[in-house]
Amino acid sequence: MEPSKWIDVTVEKNHYSLDHFVIPTHYEKDVSSILIPHGVIMDRVDKLARMIVDEATGPLVVCCILKGGHQYFADLVNSIKKLTTKAGTSVPLSLEFIRVKSYRNDQSEGVTISLTENECRDFEGKNLLIVEDIIDTGATMVKLLERLSQYQPKSVKVTSLLVKKTPKSNGYIPDYVGFAIPDEFVVGYALDYNEYFRDLDHICVISEHGKKAYAV
Numbered sequence: 001m002e003p004s005k006w007i008d009v010t011v012e013k014n015h016y017s018l019d020h021f022v023i024p025t026h027y028e029k030d031v032s033s034i035l036i037p038h039g040v041i042m043d044r045v046d047k048l049a050r051m052i053v054d055e056a057t058g059p060l061v062v063c064c065i066l067k068g069g070h071q072y073f074a075d076l077v078n079s080i081k082k083l084t085t086k087a088g089t090s091v092p093l094s095l096e097f098i099r100v101k102s103y104r105n106d107q108s109e110g111v112t113i114s115l116t117e118n119e120c121r122d123f124e125g126k127n128l129l130i131v132e133d134i135i136d137t138g139a140t141m142v143k144l145l146e147r148l149s150q151y152q153p154k155s156v157k158v159t160s161l162l163v164k165k166t167p168k169s170n171g172y173i174p175d176y177v178g179f180a181i182p183d184e185f186v187v188g189y190a191l192d193y194n195e196y197f198r199d200l201d202h203i204c205v206i207s208e209h210g211k212k213a214y215a216v
């Protein structure tokens with residue numbers, strides 16, 4: 001993938017100071033910097049929607065990966081609905097919700113996917129657009145794509161708002177990426193840490209204080 005297909009925010013000197021934007025007071029000590037302000041996220045989502053509509057060849061089944069993907073999914077669907085293809089036609093959308101849970105032990109990784117056989121059979125012959133919040137190692141997405149391919153969809157495309165640049169990556173890169181981020185734990189815009197920070201609009205790097213404050 002050529003670099004221009006995403007916005008690279010991995011360079012630390014480009015992170016925003018907490019003084020430059022409004023942060024909920026209850027999180028002031030819990031994040032160390034603002035990586036992507038909310039306004040920039042929204043503008044990028046509009047561009048990703050434009051790219052998706054430009055390449056759409058028919059109706060899309062837009063699949064939200066819960067829970068972290070829900071904010072990106074909602075904003076992306078809203079943006080796609082306002083757009084038309086180059087031929088001047090709108091793209092018919094249907095919406096699907098998939099709960100995916102990843103867990104990590106020392107070396108092994110596992111993924112549970114909440115999809116019944118009946119739901120999967122509905123994907124046959126459809127154009128699927130998978131909407132994820134973040135690709136870290138890529139393990140979750142590779143497992144999900146393996147499972148979905150068994151049900152013969154016509155096409156499967158993946159968009160992730162964030163891709164983490166990490167040595168643990170399995171090399172998987174989605175079709176549409178918002179931002180490449182550094183190998184840090186990020187929160188906000190529905191990305192949580194033990195269910196906290198979903199009420200933070202900017203994407204921020206969690207601080208050591210935040211990790212301790214919300215540890216379980």
Ligand code: 5GP
Nearest residue numbers: 134135136137138139140184185186191192
């Ligand atoms: P992967 O299977 O690609 O390693 O992990 C994907 C999942 O891990 C994401 O869907 C997300 O739930 C979680 N994850 C990975 N990195 C982060 C992060 O920096 N912040 C948050 N909030 N979740 C993350």
